[in-house]
Amino acid sequence: MNFRTESSKNATIIFVQEERLDAHNSEHLKTEMNRIFESGRHDLIIDLKDVRFIDSSGLGVLVSGFKNASTRQGTLKLSGLQTQVRSMFELTRLHRVFEIFPSVDDAIESC
Amino acid sequence: MLEQLNNQLYDDLSHTELLFSVFYARYNNRTRSLTYANAGHNLPIVFRTNTHNHIELDAEGLIIGVMPSITFEERSIELSTGDVIIFYTDGFSESTNSKGILFGKERILSILRSNYNTTAEAIIDQCYMSVEKFSESSLLQDDISIIIMKIY
Numbered sequence: 001m002n003f004r005t006e007s008s009k010n011a012t013i014i015f016v017q018e019e020r021l022d023a024h025n026s027e028h029l030k031t032e033m034n035r036i037f038e039s040g041r042h043d044l045i046i047d048l049k050d051v052r053f054i055d056s057s058g059l060g061v062l063v064s065g066f067k068n069a070s071t072r073q074g075t076l077k078l079s080g081l082q083t084q085v086r087s088m089f090e091l092t093r094l095h096r097v098f099e100i101f102p103s104v105d106d107a108i109e110s111c
Numbered sequence: 112m113l114e115q116l117n118n119q120l121y122d123d124l125s126h127t128e129l130l131f132s133v134f135y136a137r138y139n140n141r142t143r144s145l146t147y148a149n150a151g152h153n154l155p156i157v158f159r160t161n162t163h164n165h166i167e168l169d170a171e172g173l174i175i176g177v178m179p180s181i182t183f184e185e186r187s188i189e190l191s192t193g194d195v196i197i198f199y200t201d202g203f204s205e206s207t208n209s210k211g212i213l214f215g216k217e218r219i220l221s222i223l224r225s226n227y228n229t230t231a232e233a234i235i236d237q238c239y240m241s242v243e244k245f246s247e248s249s250l251l252q253d254d255i256s257i258i259i260m261k262i263y
Contacts, residue, residue: 030128053213055201055253056130063177064128084213092132092151092174 001028005036010111011043011077012036013104021051021058021085029058033065033076042074043111047104049080054088066098075099079107113148113183117175124176132174134198138190143262145196146187150175153201156216158223160193165220195227195234196260202253203238206246214245231259 002017014032018025029046036044046062048054062078069076079101081089089095101107112135124130132152138145147155151174154167171184190196197219206214222241226234238257246252 053205055205056132059174060128060130063130067125091153092130093172094151094174094177097173097177 001025003029003032005032007041008108008111011045011075011108012041013045013047013108015047015049015104017050019050020053021048021061022053022055023057026057026061030061030064033061033068037068037072037074042069042072044069044074044076045079045104045107045111046076047079047107048082048085049104051080051085052082054085059088059092059094062098063094075111077101077107077110079104113150113172113175114181117150117173117181118179120175121179130174130176134168136168136198138260143190144187145190146185148172148183148185150181150183153199153204155196155198156219156223157188157190158195158197158220158227159191160195160227161191163224165223190262192262193227194262195223195231196262197223197234197238198258198260199238200254200256202251202255203242203257205253206242206251206255208245209247214242218245231261234259234261 004015004017006013066076077099080103081100113133133150134152134155136145136147147168147170149170150172154169157166170186173181204214204216204219222237226237235257
């Protein structure tokens with residue numbers, strides 16, 4: 001899976017550089033999130049600006065990351081949701097569970 | 112029902128890091144009332160034969176496995192003779208063709224508009240033929256489940 005990880009002052013950002021976040025690649029995102037949590041960083045932002053499609057595996061991985069962050073007293077926020085991805089979050093009502101920001105800069109500012 | 116399902120399965124689902132969606136409905140044949148609740152599932156479509164309008168069935172809730180305790184909303188709708196209801200999974204609407212375009216809700220509606228007069232079985236056959244033709248392959252990316260309910 002293509003992604004880029006950056007650290008800002010208050011959070012670690014994973015830029016998902018794929019058009020799809022689904023059963024084929026969601027495990028890689030999970031591995032990267034876990035790596036960041038285990039390194040002691042607990043505040044994560046996942047930027048989905050490039051993602052055009054997400055399925056239940058993708059959602060599952062984000063939910064699992066969200067729960068892991070919470071158990072560590074950290075946060076997992078999302079940014080850059082595109083149309084179909086946004087629809088999936090609304091259908092599953094997950095848009096009420098996650099803090100979602102229009103852009104990664106907005107998410108960073110909130111930390 | 113959905114609340115109990117979520118409560119009972121939450122720990123297991125957290126452990127396996129899985130989620131799942133459910134749409135639960137009960138039909139009363141005498142009153143023709145369909146009562147339903149939704150946990151993050153694709154919205155079933157009710158196609159009204161007399162007006163050719165359609166409604167998507169939604170109710171407040173959350174996909175199962177995210178939070179330990181959820182309150183689900185229960186709603187109901189009156190059905191009439193000739194109404195066709197399609198319940199389906201995301202593998203159907205999210206089938207893609209070689210250009211990456213999704214099959215989508217509009218194509219599903221189009222099938223209902225053209226086939227509402229036929230039997231439920233014939234409508235399902237048409238759904239599968241359409242998606243196979245659209246995806247230009249007999250190999251689907253995700254499983255598809257469809258239920259057609261027709262009111263006589």
